[in-house]
Every structure is written in structure tokens, then in C-alpha cells.
């Protein structure tokens with residue numbers, strides 16, 4: 009069965025170790041959540057898996073569906089099926105959402121196949137309607153001047169259009185208003201299936217009430233220090249992280 | 259042979275070279291004898307030969323503009339250049355009559371196909387002279403003239419002598435003087451009053467020989483109420499040694515006329531491209547320069563409009579792409595010389611790697627004029643931290659009555675943007691192309707369709723090539 013499989017991963021930024029000996033396995037069909045204090049390395053994990061050039065992977069392996077991610081370029085990893093919804097989506101002035109998603113889809117198509125613009129727009133508008141994004145946004149530059157919540161919805165729109173095998177959602181809930189949280193969660197839930205996996209990074213139990221995870225992990229100083237079911241999230245919500253810190257120290 | 263789409267011209271497409279025998283060769287280096295030789299093979303009148311010889315003196319006296327431009331100009335060795343190479347002075351009227359090697363060059367560049375598809379006429383210049391020149395018959399019947407400079411001066415002196423060298427005097431700069439001394443080829447166009455050309459006329463300038471200088475001379479006159487779009491394209495093979503291209507282009511728009519001049523240059527990286535382009539716009543006329551500079555080692559080009567009639571309008575839309583080892587020094591000159599004249603300049607430059615872009619503008623509005631307007635917008639996009647860009651707008655406005663707007667911006671394509679786009683599956687080159695296309699898109703929309711497609715494709719190829 010296909011999985012995202014990370015083993016003994018060590019990631020450095022400018023010679024500073026951020027992830028160290030990190031391991032995690034997520035079978036397709038499951039949703040795992042990672043929680044953890046600020047700076048514990050959650051975004052580092054997601055960007056390292058996506059092969060961001062600033063993240064230096066010094067040890068370990070990362071495999072997606074048999075692909076060895078460590079030796080691949082960011083765009084190859086994307087086309088192999090890994091989608092990252094960014095914690096801080098990047099603004100790209102001059103490149104419209106419609107053109108960008110279209111280019112991303114075309115990058116996945118066999119060269120001989122014809123791109124069907126009519127079908128494309130039909131699907132795009134459908135997904136936009138589902139996510140409560142105004143259709144006028146197709147002509148706007150990617151994330152350029154978007155509000156925090158608009159950026160997050162636009163990430164999920166791209167995810168829905170690109171049909172990835174594995175999705176990492178890095179704090180997609182932060183910045184979303186209450187209604188948007190519900191809409192976006194519904195969008196994610198509709199994509200849950202036996203042949204797609206999710207890693208949801210969040211600080212709040214609230215999101216996990218909507219997107220109910222199969223497992224919850226706690227990340228601490230670049231490592232997973234505790235794993236449990238969805239009740240672990242409620243426990244963290246009420247008790248904070250101190251008790252874990254104390255247990256680790258003991 | 260690989261079949262290519264006729265309007266796909268790519269950066270490597272021009273990089274081929276057939277060995278060619280030349281009937282006429284002025285030898286190496288520049289002298290009075292060379293000038294006399296050129297004038298002689300063209301069987302010119304004595305006034306024209308005198309004009310050339312005087313221009314040679316002016317050229318020798320003038321300094322290179324290294325004090326404000328670039329020292330790279332000093333690397334041009336005028337003594338090793340060949341100033342005139344041709345197989346004959348008269349162009350063929352059918353492609354069948356064009357010599358085989360020359361014909362295959364233009365076929366490879368897709369010119370005959372373009373002619374069939376969307377052009378009203380074509381002139382194809384090979385080194386010093388046009389090898390082919392033809393215009394649709396109905397335009398001849400309407401009195402339109404579209405010939406090479408040699409033919410124009412010989413057969414229609416009454417029209418051309420009046421304007422020849424009047425918009426750009428020989429002494430304008432060192433390279434306009436050089437062109438005036440050794441010019442050959444280029445187009446002479448006259449559009450009679452009220453005649454509006456629906457399809458463009460096109461000239462294609464091909465440099466084939468090594469150590470060669472191409473000095474075409476173009477003069478376009480749109481008589482009262484006439485309208486014309488002219489396009490030029492150019493390529494050269496990549497040689498180790500440098501090649502010089504130094505044209506002079508003069509446009510005259512008489513009362514109410516409209517001229518649109520489109521350039522898509524795709525020079526190889528060894529070409530010094532030092533071109534003087536200027537228009538004279540009479541009352542209520544419109545001149546628009548659309549200028550796309552891709553390739554070359556150094557391009558210095560500042561298309562200008564002298565707005566000398568009331569309500570005349572001048573516009574320069576320019577795009578420059580400077581890749582590693584290239585310097586695009588481009589801009590626009592707007593000289594307001596009558597009331598209620600307006601000018602608009604939009605210049606976008608993209609610098610990649612160690613490429614360098616410079617915008618040099620000039621806007622003049624004297625105090626005695628009323629209600630003149632200028633809008634200047636220069637935007638630079640940098641891809642890579644090594645890229646360099648400078649802006650010298652030079653706006654001189656006197657008097658209270660004018661309106662001038664100037665905006666400049668510099669933006670960067672960051673590594674984070676590229677990573678973000680790659681995370682969605684685009685290759686690095688595609689991601690860069692998208693940013694560049696996004697940056698120039700609102701300008702490209704102003705271009706004639708056929709050329710916007712070609713330009714977009716050129717940009718894609720340039721970006722692809724710049725990824726290591």
C-alpha cells in the first residue's frame with residue numbers, strides 16, 4: 009500500500025539543526041495531524057519534503073508512493089503527487105490564478121493531450137463556488153493583495169484542482185473566519201479518499217473537529233514526541249504543552 | 259527536416275549559416291574608397307555620393323558616446339568590419355528567382371509563410387541588399403511604394419529626397435553618421451493620402467557573413483490621413499567575432515496619418531546593435547514605436563518622436579530582455595514642439611543573471627507651448643541578485659501649462675516565488691517565464707496578434723535557456 013514514509017530525517021537551516029532524526033509514516037486514506045509549539049519545526053518538515061532549496065537534508069529518507077523525494081526537484085515532487093498548502097502563501101504579481109492553475113495542470117499532462125479550456129473553466133468555477141471564492145478572482149494575480157483568509161482558500165482551490173495524492177496543510181485554518189473554516193474543511197473532507205493521504209498541521213483543536221484525524225502527533229524540537237488519536241488534540245487544547253515538556257524532562 | 263510553426267521564431271533558430279559567394283564585396287575596413295565603391299555599385303547620383311563622403315568625415319570626427327553610455331563600445335574594431343556584401347543590387351520579385359542559399363535561409367526563418375499568412379508585403383534583406391521584395395498588387399494600384407533604399411532613391415527621388423536625412427541628421431550621433439556613409443538596404447515606403455493599409459508590411463534583416471556590418475536605411479512617409487503598420491524582424495548566426503548592426507530609421511507622419519512601427523529583434527549574443535530611430539509627427543498624426551529587444555551583446559536604441567504639429571501623438575512601448583552577457587540600453591525620446599501634443603512611454607525591462615538593462619529617456623516640453631502631456635512609465639524586473647538596472651528619465655518641462663507623469667518601479671522575482679510555483683508542478687524555467695510574461699503582459703496585449711505570439715514564445719525560450 010502507498011504511504012508517505014519519512015525515516016530518520018535530519019534537516020538543517022544554515023548549519024543549524026531544525027529536524028532531527030524525525031520519522032513518520034502516513035498510509036494513504038488516513039489523515040494525520042501534527043501539533044506543536046511555535047518553532048518546533050512543523051513548517052520545516054513540510055518545506056523540506058517539498059525540496060525547498062534552503063533546507064539542507066543531511067540524513068534520512070523520505071518516500072512518497074515509491075518516489076525517493078530526497079533526490080527530486082520541487083516541481084518533480086509536485087508532479088509526483090505531493091501538494092503543500094503553505095502557511096504563508098507567496099504573492100506572485102502579474103500571474104493570474106486562472107493562468108497559473110492552468111499551467112500547473114498542463115505541466116502534468118502528456119504532451120500529446122489537448123488541454124480542454126471549457127472543461128477546465130467549468131471545473132474551476134465549480135470548485136470556486138464550493139469554496140466561496142468569487143469568480144472574479146480568476147483574473148487576479150496569485151495571492152497578490154489577498155487577505156489572509158483569501159490566500160488560504162486559494163491554496164485549497166489549487167489543491168482541489170490539481171488532484172494530488174498527498175496533501176500537507178500547514179496551518180490552513182489560521183486566518184480563516186468561522187464560516188470559511190467550515191467551508192474549507194468541507195472542501196478538504198470531500199477530497200478524503202482511500203487513495204489520498206493528508207498531513208494537517210494546526211495549533212487548534214477546532215479544525216480537527218471538522219477534519220477529524222486518524223492520528224495526532226505532537227512535535228517538539230524537531231521530533232515527534234507523542235502520538236495518539238484525536239483525543240490527544242483535546243488534551244493539548246485544555247492543558248497546553250507544559251505537561252509534555254515535564255514528562256520529557258522526567 | 260523538422261517542421262516548425264511559421265511564427266515560432268526561437269533564440270537558436272537564427273543560429274545557422276550557409277557559405278555564400280558574394281558578387282560584390284567592399285573588402286575589409288572603412289575608407290573613402292569603400293564609400294565610393296558602395297555608391298558606385300549602386301550607380302548613385304553625385305549628390306548622394308557627396309552626402310556619403312561628408313558623412314564619413316562626420317563619423318571620423320565624432321566621439322564614441324562612452325562618456326554617458328558604455329565602454330563596451332570601445333571593443334568595436336571598425337577596421338576589421340566588412341561594410342558591403344551582396345549578390346546584386348536589385349531584389350527578386352518572386353521567391354523562385356532568389357538564389358538557393360539565400361532562399362533556404364529565409365525559408366528556414368519562415369518568411370515566405372508569414373507573407374502568405376498575414377502580410378501585405380515583404381522585403382527580405384540578406385547582408386547588404388534585399389534579396390526579395392514584393393507587395394500585393396492592389397497596393398501598387400493605390401500608389402503605395404514599398405521598395406529598397408537603392409530603388410527608392412533612384413526611382414522616386416522627388417518623394418524621398420525631400421525627407422531623406424531630415425528627421426535624423428547625419429551628425430545626430432557617431433552611428434547615424436556611419437550609417438549615412440555606408441548605408442545599404444532598408445525600406446523606402448510611401449503611402450498616399452487617405453490610403454489605409456489593412457495588413458502590415460514587413461522587412462526581415464538577416465546577417466549571414468562574419469565580421470560584417472549591416473547598415474540599412476529606412477524611410478517611411480505616410481501622407482495625410484494614411485495608415486500603415488510596418489514590422490521588422492532580425493537574426494544573425496552566432497559568431498566568435500562581433501557583428502555590427504547600425505540602422506537609421508526615419509518616419510514621417512503627415513497631417514492625420516498613423517504609423518505603427520514594430521520591431522522584434524532576436525540578435526545573437528555577438529551583435530552590437532546601435533540603431534537610431536526617429537519620427538516626425540505632423541498635425542493630428544500618430545506615431546507608435548513598438549520595440550522588443552531580445553538578444554545582442556549591446557543594444558543602444560531610443561526611438562523618438564518629434565511632435566511638431568498640433569495635437570500630434572507619440573508613443574513608445576518597449577520591452578527589453580537582458581540575459582547573461584547582454585546589455586540592453588534602451589529608451590525613448592519625446593520632443594514636444596507644438597501645442598496640445600501628447601506622448602506616452604511604457605518601458606519594461608527584464609534583467610536575468612548578469613544581464614544589464616538601462617532605461618534612458620528624454621522628454622522635452624518648452625515653456626512657450628500649451629497643454630502638452632507626457633506619461634512615462636518604466637518598470638524593471640530583476641531575476642537573480644546579480645542583475646542590474648538603471649533608469650535615467652531626463653524630463654525637461656518648462657511652463658505651467660503641461661501635464662507630466664512619471665512612474666518607475668523595480669521588482670524582483672524571488673527564490674520564494676519560484677519555489678512556490680515549482681511546488682505546483684511548474685519547472686523553474688516555466689515559472690520564470692510566467693513571471694516575465696505576467697510582467698510584460700499588459701504591453702504585449704497592445705501588439706499585433708501575430709507578434710505577441712512570437713514574442714511570448716521567444717520569452718519562454720530565453721527563460722528556459724537561462725536555467726542552468
Ligand SMILES: Nc1ncnc2c1ncn2[C@@H]1O[C@H](COP(=O)(O)OP(=O)(O)OP(=O)(O)O)[C@@H](O)[C@H]1O
Pocket residue numbers: 021022026044045046047048049050051052053062095
Ligand atoms: N531561514 C531560516 N533561517 C534561520 N532559522 C530558520 C529559518 N527558517 C526557520 N528557521 C528556524 O527553524 C525553526 C523551526 O521553524 P518552523 O517554521 O519549522 O516552525 P513551526 O513549527 O512551523 O512554527 P509555527 O508554529 O510558528 O509555524 C525556528 O526556530 C525558526 O526560527
Ligand SMILES: [Mg+2]
Pocket residue numbers: 050051052095178179
Ligand atoms: Mg509553521
